[in-house]
Amino acid sequence: MSMIAAFYGGKAILITGATGFMGKVLMEKLFRTSPDLKVVYILVRPKQGQTLQQRVFQILDSKLFEKVKEVCPNVHEKIRAISADLNQNDFAISKEDMKELLSHTNIIFHCAATVRFDDHLRHAVQLNVTATQQLLLMASQMPKLEAFIHISTAFSNCNLKHIDEVVYPCPVEPKKIIDSMEWLDDAIIDEITPKLIGDWPNTYTYTKALGEVVVQQEGGNLNIAIIRPSIMGATWQEPFPAGKGFLRSIRATPMAVADLIPADTVVNLTLAVGWYTAVHRPKSTLVYHCTSGNLNPCNWGKMGLQVLATFEKIPFERAFRRPNADFTTNNITTHYWNAVSHRAPAIIYDFYLRLTGRKPRMTKLMNRLLRTLSMLEYFVNRSWEWSTYNTEMLMSELSPEDQRVFNFDVRQLNWLEYIENYVLGVKKYLLKEDMAGIPEAKQHLKRLRNIHYLFNTALFLIAWRLLIARSQVARNVWFFIVSFCYKFLSYFRASSTLNV
Ligand SMILES: CCCCCCCCCCCCCCCCCCCC(=O)SCCNC(=O)CCNC(=O)[C@H](O)C(C)(C)COP(=O)(O)OP(=O)(O)OC[C@H]1O[C@@H](n2cnc3c(N)ncnc32)[C@H](O)[C@@H]1OP(=O)(O)O
Numbered sequence: 001m002s003m004i005a006a007f008y009g010g011k012a013i014l015i016t017g018a019t020g021f022m023g024k025v026l027m028e029k030l031f032r033t034s035p036d037l038k039v040v041y042i043l044v045r046p047k048q049g050q051t052l053q054q055r056v057f058q059i060l061d062s063k064l065f066e067k068v069k070e071v072c073p074n075v076h077e078k079i080r081a082i083s084a085d086l087n088q089n090d091f092a093i094s095k096e097d098m099k100e101l102l103s104h105t106n107i108i109f110h111c112a113a114t115v116r117f118d119d120h121l122r123h124a125v126q127l128n129v130t131a132t133q134q135l136l137l138m139a140s141q142m143p144k145l146e147a148f149i150h151i152s153t154a155f156s157n158c159n160l161k162h163i164d165e166v167v168y169p170c171p172v173e174p175k176k177i178i179d180s181m182e183w184l185d186d187a188i189i190d191e192i193t194p195k196l197i198g199d200w201p202n203t204y205t206y207t208k209a210l211g212e213v214v215v216q217q218e219g220g221n222l223n224i225a226i227i228r229p230s231i232m233g234a235t236w237q238e239p240f241p242a243g244k245g246f247l248r249s250i251r252a253t254p255m256a257v258a259d260l261i262p263a264d265t266v267v268n269l270t271l272a273v274g275w276y277t278a279v280h281r282p283k284s285t286l287v288y289h290c291t292s293g294n295l296n297p298c299n300w301g302k303m304g305l306q307v308l309a310t311f312e313k314i315p316f317e318r319a320f321r322r323p324n325a326d327f328t329t330n331n332i333t334t335h336y337w338n339a340v341s342h343r344a345p346a347i348i349y350d351f352y353l354r355l356t357g358r359k360p361r362m363t364k365l366m367n368r369l370l371r372t373l374s375m376l377e378y379f380v381n382r383s384w385e386w387s388t389y390n391t392e393m394l395m396s397e398l399s400p401e402d403q404r405v406f407n408f409d410v411r412q413l414n415w416l417e418y419i420e421n422y423v424l425g426v427k428k429y430l431l432k433e434d435m436a437g438i439p440e441a442k443q444h445l446k447r448l449r450n451i452h453y454l455f456n457t458a459l460f461l462i463a464w465r466l467l468i469a470r471s472q473v474a475r476n477v478w479f480f481i482v483s484f485c486y487k488f489l490s491y492f493r494a495s496s497t498l499n500v
């Protein structure tokens, strides 16, 4: 019997960010392993014309929740969606809802955040720092609360090279930052943002660091833990742009560690930490790194090759170009590859769309992709070392059954298998492609390869022809090659005649 699964039985659990990437996976695992839990409160904002209930039904109707509906048929009754906006005072939660939350909640998983790298500092502080502070205040008024689990990121201290499982101080106190956001106007905030964030690469990582300091400073007597995952699956916009041949080269250091971590590993650790924090009540706030680099490293070069090998085996349909993975660290080659591999094909394709009376869209898409890539550059050209003492300690505290059900041992991760499953998942569930279409997709890639060869040969011949017309040296080289080939052929013909 799993101790962790049993622990969550009968509990009232509050999740923020439940509609997000990690939140959904967390909720699914909770219901699947502890279907007898009492209730899961989720703080949700109405969005895109959908009511809260519609948002919940959309989640429950997804492929992810198919198994849950089998083991917990009344799952919809156990999810209590509470209207809340983490940007508002008291999260704009109604009095009745607040009363219910305060009196019943046993465990909090705080996943909500703005994960945009380039968010305005005011918004990033509001969601990643102030909202965390408010949630802690709420938590301190919950008499039944057993644990508060804060989800941060392994990159909250990416200005350091070696990162321990401790909360590092920030140059400016979070309280001062929160206060200043109240009276500074947007223009001034824009101006001081680079100075404030200092050697953090963006407002996201900076405010996640501030959020951790807030958790440590204002946690009071609560049982708190902080989890720092590295790059969860969906972060890198899925292998979709690479598989479709939009993304063919990237400015990345092949030897730099690609610290990816599967979302289910993060969720397993999170649930194990919830149990450990509530049951063992560690004296101080423990930080847990959920990273792969020190236990099972894979670098970007190897990752790129494995992604390419997977696309050979499981190609996406109607690819724009053949998938390729050129890594470069040089400024000039980056510009060259961007021009040749990304911008030029997009311009040619848009020209073709215009000619056929359709709306051009590829250049816009490509510009967006290149902008995204430039934001990721910081992370794919550096390596970090994360210590994992607490995570390893927790692993040793689990029963063999819990180690199996809530497995977060990244040493067991087979990267090639993981990438194949990932690509398969994207193909089936995101692109909604049928596996029966694989032979046709392979044929399409062959056609693209032939077009590529033809195009390059034509380009070479045109360039050569122009060169010959203008340069005596090129003409001499050309005559030399032609006469050499002629002599070789004559010799070959003569020797084959003699043999007969
Ligand atoms: C050469 C081939 C080799 C192939 C193998 C190698 C692959 C290399 C990939 C490298 C990845 C490295 C990643 C390192 C990241 C370190 C992360 C630190 C850890 C964290 O804690 S991350 C937290 C998660 N944060 C993010 O993931 C956010 C990143 N995104 C952004 O900040 C913004 O999207 C960005 C980059 C500023 C772009 O903004 P903008 O131009 O305004 O575009 P949109 O945001 O509107 O998005 C456009 C379009 O893309 C969809 N999108 C955006 N993000 C994601 C995502 N993570 N996953 C899936 N799809 C995403 C978005 O929905 C939009 O789609 P539409 O259909 O609505 O147009």
Ligand SMILES: NC(=O)C1=CN([C@@H]2O[C@H](COP(=O)(O)OP(=O)(O)OC[C@H]3O[C@@H](n4cnc5c(N)ncnc54)[C@H](OP(=O)(O)O)[C@@H]3O)[C@@H](O)[C@H]2O)C=CC1
Pocket (backbone or CB within 6 Å): 016, 017, 018, 019, 020, 021, 022, 023, 043, 044, 045, 047, 084, 085, 086, 087, 110, 111, 112, 113, 114, 115, 127, 151, 152, 153, 154, 208, 228, 229, 230, 231, 232, 233, 234, 235
């Ligand atoms: N994805 C990754 O690779 C990594 C993520 N993390 C951390 O994991 C956590 C979860 O990230 P992830 O799931 O990827 O993020 P998502 O962007 O997928 O989800 C963010 C969640 O926060 C909610 N949210 C945002 N703003 C508000 C608001 N004003 N009021 C109420 N809810 C709000 C969103 O709700 P809505 O659906 O309404 O927008 C959504 O549910 C974050 O703390 C992130 O920093 C850490 C490392 C890596």
